[in-house]
Amino acid sequence: MNEKISESIVRVDAHTKIGGQTKYVGDMKFDGMLYAKTVRSLHPRAKILSIDIPDIPDGYFIVDKNDVPGKNRVKILIYDQPFFAEGAVNYIGEPILLVVGPDRDIISQIISQIDIEYEPLPAVLTIEDALLENSPRIYGQDNCFVSHEYIKGEPDDAFANADKIIDGEYRTGYQEQLYIEPQGVIGIYENHRMTIYGSMQCPYYAHRAIAEGLGWSEDKVRVIQTTTGGAFGGKEEYPSLLSGQVAFASLKTKKPVKLVFDRDEDIQTTTKRHPSVIHHRTALDSNGTIIAADIDIKFDAGAYAGLSDVVLQRGMFCASGVYNIPNLRVRGRAVATNTVPNGAFRGFGAPQAFFAMDMQIEKIARIIGINSLDFRLKHALKKGDRTCTDGLLRHDVKIPEMMSRIEELSDIRDKIKKFKSQTGRIRKGIGLSMFYHGCGFTGNGEEIIHGTATLRKYPDSKVEILTSNVEMGQGALTAMRKIVAKSLEIPIEDVIYENPDTSRVPDSGPTVASRTTVIVGGLLKSAADELKQRWNEPGEIEVSKTYHHPKYIEWNQETMHGDAYPTYSWGINVVEVEVDTLTYEITPKKVWAIFDVGVPIDERMMRGQIEGGIVQGLGYGSIEVMENIGGKIQQGTITDYTIPTAKDVPEIVSEMLDNPYEYGPFGAKCSGELTLIGAAPALAAAVENALEIEINKIPVRPEELLEKMEL
Amino acid sequence: MSDEIRFKLNGETVSYSGNMVRRLLDVLRDDFGLLGIKEGCGEGECGACSVLLNSRNVPSCITLIGAVDGSEIYTIEGIRNTEQFAVLSESFAEAGAVQCGFCTPGMIIASLSLLEQNPSPTREQIQDALSGNLCRCSGMNMIIEAIQIAANKGGVKW
Ligand code: FES
Ligand code: FES
Numbered sequence: 021m022n023e024k025i026s027e028s029i030v031r032v033d034a035h036t037k038i039g040g041q042t043k044y045v046g047d048m049k050f051d052g053m054l055y056a057k058t059v060r061s062l063h064p065r066a067k068i069l070s071i072d073i074p075d076i077p078d079g080y081f082i083v084d085k086n087d088v089p090g091k092n093r094v095k096i097l098i099y100d101q102p103f104f105a106e107g108a109v110n111y112i113g114e115p116i117l118l119v120v121g122p123d124r125d126i127i128s129q130i131i132s133q134i135d136i137e138y139e140p141l142p143a144v145l146t147i148e149d150a151l152l153e154n155s156p157r158i159y160g161q162d163n164c165f166v167s168h169e170y171i172k173g174e175p176d177d178a179f180a181n182a183d184k185i186i187d188g189e190y191r192t193g194y195q196e197q198l199y200i201e202p203q204g205v206i207g208i209y210e211n212h213r214m215t216i217y218g219s220m221q222c223p224y225y226a227h228r229a230i231a232e233g234l235g236w237s238e239d240k241v242r243v244i245q246t247t248t249g250g251a252f253g254g255k256e257e258y259p260s261l262l263s264g265q266v267a268f269a270s271l272k273t274k275k276p277v278k279l280v281f282d283r284d285e286d287i288q289t290t291t292k293r294h295p296s297v298i299h300h301r302t303a304l305d306s307n308g309t310i311i312a313a314d315i316d317i318k319f320d321a322g323a324y325a326g327l328s329d330v331v332l333q334r335g336m337f338c339a340s341g342v343y344n345i346p347n348l349r350v351r352g353r354a355v356a357t358n359t360v361p362n363g364a365f366r367g368f369g370a371p372q373a374f375f376a377m378d379m380q381i382e383k384i385a386r387i388i389g390i391n392s393l394d395f396r397l398k399h400a401l402k403k404g405d406r407t408c409t410d411g412l413l414r415h416d417v418k419i420p421e422m423m424s425r426i427e428e429l430s431d432i433r434d435k436i437k438k439f440k441s442q443t444g445r446i447r448k449g450i451g452l453s454m455f456y457h458g459c460g461f462t463g464n465g466e467e468i469i470h471g472t473a474t475l476r477k478y479p480d481s482k483v484e485i486l487t488s489n490v491e492m493g494q495g496a497l498t499a500m501r502k503i504v505a506k507s508l509e510i511p512i513e514d515v516i517y518e519n520p521d522t523s524r525v526p527d528s529g530p531t532v533a534s535r536t537t538v539i540v541g542g543l544l545k546s547a548a549d550e551l552k553q554r555w556n557e558p559g560e561i562e563v564s565k566t567y568h569h570p571k572y573i574e575w576n577q578e579t580m581h582g583d584a585y586p587t588y589s590w591g592i593n594v595v596e597v598e599v600d601t602l603t604y605e606i607t608p609k610k611v612w613a614i615f616d617v618g619v620p621i622d623e624r625m626m627r628g629q630i631e632g633g634i635v636q637g638l639g640y641g642s643i644e645v646m647e648n649i650g651g652k653i654q655q656g657t658i659t660d661y662t663i664p665t666a667k668d669v670p671e672i673v674s675e676m677l678d679n680p681y682e683y684g685p686f687g688a689k690c691s692g693e694l695t696l697i698g699a700a701p702a703l704a705a706a707v708e709n710a711l712e713i714e715i716n717k718i719p720v721r722p723e724e725l726l727e728k729m730e731l
Numbered sequence: 732m733s734d735e736i737r738f739k740l741n742g743e744t745v746s747y748s749g750n751m752v753r754r755l756l757d758v759l760r761d762d763f764g765l766l767g768i769k770e771g772c773g774e775g776e777c778g779a780c781s782v783l784l785n786s787r788n789v790p791s792c793i794t795l796i797g798a799v800d801g802s803e804i805y806t807i808e809g810i811r812n813t814e815q816f817a818v819l820s821e822s823f824a825e826a827g828a829v830q831c832g833f834c835t836p837g838m839i840i841a842s843l844s845l846l847e848q849n850p851s852p853t854r855e856q857i858q859d860a861l862s863g864n865l866c867r868c869s870g871m872n873m874i875i876e877a878i879q880i881a882a883n884k885g886g887v888k889w
Contacts, residue, residue: 028827030824030825031824031827031829033829033832034823034824034829035820035824036832037829037831037832037835037836038819038820038823038824038829038832038835038836038839039767039807039811039816039820039836040766040767040768040769040806040807040808040811040835040836040839041767042832043766044769044833046769046770047766197867198867199831199833199867200769200771200777200779200831200833200834200865200866200867200868201769201771201779201831201833202770202771247831247832248831249769249771249831249832249833250830250831250833250867250868251831252867282773283771283772283773283774283777492831493830493831493832493868494830495830624827625827627827627873628827628830628868628869628873631869631870631871631872631873632830632867632868632869632870633870634870635870635871635872636867636870657772657774657776658772658774658776658777658865659774659776663865663867664870664871665861665862665865665871666857666858666859666860666861666862666864666871666874666875667858667859667862669858669870669871669872669875671872672870672872
């Protein structure tokens, strides 16, 4: 019989990447190719009165709103930000025009001579400002792109009967994806057709956005994903904007046009994780059991709606964490501000929500004087329970097993006690976080897109995977090949999987929401099962499968009731830190992590997700500080916006627990985003333990710790 | 500044004349077609553009071409056929140290530079040597392990 799917293999793309032979978009050149550079708004909100362009040399071009033949709006969820500003700007860094030409130095010279006259308008810069009665209206009646609310049980009654009510307010900051390969695209106009090469997660998002911008039918557009040097959500919706811009530039110049961002431009103008303010109000009965919660979530969406609606919804569906709270009211708002638009980032609203819930749990346990580990376990969801949206948990929830294993590994129970009341300069602390990630799109998303995946068997018995899902580092090229090879019992070398080209592949949906393995991998598994039956048919054989939710799913988008996700992956993280009480620097010393991702498709690649996700989470909780002052992101370089380096990473002990999902390929559930969620709250809880203080904000910054300690 | 410089690039003596304040990164990528060197930041902070300059791991994005006169430079392309590379390559694959790959050629350069100076580094020494090379995907531990595996493999002189 076959060895288990999880057994690790060397990634199919490892050796070409190691040898530097892999081509990224920045490495591609085409005959006559021109370069583009963006001229951006310097004001958070202003009218553009005039744009003064100098005389420009032959072969150089200005590309702006007048060069957009179709709709000058990037289609994301709605027609959103303009490809190029139309007489007004709404955030610092908003694109106004491109300067295009053969020599990048001359382009810079031209840009330095462009003079834009603005009339500044009153701007709204923070969530608080936006919600003030008398603040300028920058979107709709209330400065909210969307507001949602859902209710489970009878929260009002429960609050009326509560023995104790505990409030908490939690804040989270920006986080920048900081993929090491900056954003980049190339547009090539030829014979009334447009081809785009780009570093991106969602070729069909770009495809549709370009077609709308050009006002062309979709069959005249072709998008080819180039090997993507990291994305983490940052190349989900954002490349649609850039793809449109180079398409218009190429249409105008009749030459290939390349747009690759500089790092400062990338840090300051691309989408980031939404800063949030989350208010918790928790009702307890006289036994110290949580009977109700009222949770208000506000995300800073920035100047355009982008994906904020769905990011917010995922956050709302994680609001009560992994705890069974029978009566619940959750309100969410995506607030408009004149700041850089925020968007997708690994976790997609969940990291903010889990941080707030975890800190609130710690706070309640502290106030009622109960061990927080026991308090968490007492309320932890189990199979048969109802989720926050009243969905049924149909599959095993192994929190008790995971908890006892992580206690054994980390010794957290004893350490929490031991680390109380320390004296001396260096204080140790340990903290825990419990979390889940709903697999695939939120709510009815998968039912709207109905992703299709295809397998094609050629006469030489090679089998090609045709999907729109991309390799961005996570290992999709290897995982999908493994699923197909294992199902067909053929060598992995006989499975072909090229970077997606929309002229060849069906729309299997975007490479987001941790959906690639569980949803698209599941489609490939069933396609492979059918292909196996038909293997001996003559000639080429093609099998396509289209996704439908398992029959049991019930979801009402209107009331936000039912199964927000078909299933969930789970995790528990423990972080141990040292805090230097002189500098208040926090050093993570060791991390223990346990995950239930169903069955990992490859243990080593899964470990790669765990390691990378946890380190990003530690950064989110501590050193990754990004501030927006006056509408301007203050950090422009990797020196200013620091991410964990080799010197900062602690040892990470991780394990996976098998819990096969019947609808996932070989039992796999989702995994890519889950791994980021727990590290920041666990780190914050560890700092609470070390210093015996309350943390209600990430990143936990030394200067703020110092302030708290001096109070 | 003289109008022509010579340096050794991947084992061969080459000459360069022209603008001496261009970045070494641009000259190597654009003039010599060495595309294994990547640009991640252009600020000397990420290490994606690492090259071996007189055996040291140096970011080519903040090195001016005029400054390399008489130096010996190796890029990922120039070490690909060495037995040291073979060991590193195997170790990186085995350790799962590669994800998106954008940092990887730079990491190989940094690893080689370290192992040449110190064939059996401690974890701390590896952490120090890699502190200028960022990886956003792997979390770094699996790269550190790759170097430990390479150091332990033996059978090759660093
Ligand atoms: S590109 Fe040279 S260090 Fe980042
Ligand atoms: S593998 Fe992606 S940055 Fe290192």
